[in-house]
Amino acid sequence: MSSKKFFIIGLSGTTNSGKSTLTSMLQSAFPHAFTMCQDSYFYGPDDPRVPLESQGFQNWECLGAMDMEKMVAHVNSWMAKQESNKTPALLIIEGFLIFxxxxxxxxxxxxxxxxxxxxxxxxxxxxRTYVPPDVPGYFESVVWPKYLQNLEDIQDQTQIEYLDGSKSLDDLYNQLVQGIKAVLSGDKKNNS
Incomplete structure (x- = not known):
């Protein structure tokens, strides 16, 4: 077993790929894990910090639409609290732009x-219900093009393990549980 005080697992993916559902499922395998969702850090619909696209749409598909400083501060605070642990703690962070x-x-x-x-x-x-709701054409004009751009932006991170979202949730869950257990036992080394 590792001497680490904590482990942090990141679960990202395409919009509507099952991230939130799988994170909830993982809590049954790791009941003492703490979870954090990037969606909790979105600015409000009327916040002027949310960027506008040329078509006039608010762009919710970028880091500028979220308070990432606050999110990182919460992660750092969680890590600091783990220093006195006798057994390693686990934090699972999910979100579409965490990487x-x-x-x-x-x-x-x-x-x-x-x-x-x-x-x-x-x-x-x-x-899915979004606040604010998707306006007509938002998926085609903003969501998918920004997803492709955001995916391209992380291609230099070779340590990301890509999962096939066409598999069943149970298959993805089992794959994640095995992978996380390997990390916790020290069988899987961090490449970052």
Missing amino acids: NHRQLSSLFDQKYFIKVDYSTSAKRRVF
């Missing part, structure tokens, strides 16, 4: 990214 924020990305012991294709993501997004 794009380089300071946050440097803190992960293991990184997972779930990929789904355009049509799967678009079909799933119809069933």
